Amino acid sequence: MHLMSKDYRDNDDLELWQLAKVSDDSLAFAELHRRYSSRLYALALRKTGSSEVSEDLVQDLFVHLWLQRTGITIEKAFNLYLFSALKNRIISHLRKQLVQHTVSLNDIDLETLSSQSANLVQEWLSLKEVQEIYSRELANLPEKSKQVFEMSRSGVPNKEIAQLLDLSEKTVEFHISKCLRVLRAKFGYVVSVLVWVLAGTM
Structure with a gap:
């Protein structure tokens, strides 16, 4: 397990995504989560000011990615896709808050x-x-x-x-x-x- 994890650290993002998408490789997906979850959380926290909301937004994003992985196509930089997807979630959250x-x-x-x-x-x-x-x-x-x-x-x-x-x-x-x-x-x-x-x- 340790050697496998170490190998994943050398893979680029899109390789990991393809492993997760095509082979249902949860370890590859976990490596993507490890790489980006903290940065995504930090962004959400800056924009929403709520740690609870930020955790929920990031968790929802990764759950969505995993559950819908077979139907999601990412051709460009994986990190750009992630942050763009989170941005849309933040906007949706703020819009609901402003309306309420x-x-x-x-x-x-x-x-x-x-x-x-x-x-x-x-x-x-x-x-x-x-x-x-x-x-x-x-x-x-x-x-x-x-x-x-x-x-x-x-x-x-x-x-x-x-x-x-x-x-x-x-x-x-x-x-x-x-x-x-x-x-x-x-x-x-x-x-x-x-x-x-x-x-x-x-």
């Missing part, structure tokens, strides 16, 4: 939002539409602000952005805050939260 707790949000028109059915709100907050809103509004921002914001949402630390673009960290922070203000002012708190989730990398 609209009365606690004071940065949007509560009366108008509350008068809409949950289905309409969820439709407005659909992933496709938020992505379109995000892309369109980001394209209208000043080039430097857009560049800084995209790098920030891609996980590049402010200090590194400052070095790469020859800016001060304060200037980087200014550009990021400016972009977030524009998005919030135009679309309200609900959409800006989902834009933030969509823009972040895994």
Whole structure:
């Protein structure tokens, strides 16, 4: 068992996935879980702020992968598939939370939002539409602000952005805050939260 486990550590992700998918190899799948579960949990925790929710989201993802493995095709990087799948689960969770707790949000028109059915709100907050809103509004921002914001949402630390673009960290922070203000002012708190989730990398 130890030698088998050691061998699995030398396999790349897609090889392990094929072993799990085609041969029902639970040890290969366990190695994928070992490699990524902690990183997935850390991401979910940053986005949701709840350890319990984060554990559930990650567990649900791996259970789904194992149960549905024969029907899932992963041709590109396995880690990108994993983090993208988790991102969708996080967005779905946040959308449900926002719909359930609209009365606690004071940065949007509560009366108008509350008068809409949950289905309409969820439709407005659909992933496709938020992505379109995000892309369109980001394209209208000043080039430097857009560049800084995209790098920030891609996980590049402010200090590194400052070095790469020859800016001060304060200037980087200014550009990021400016972009977030524009998005919030135009679309309200609900959409800006989902834009933030969509823009972040895994």
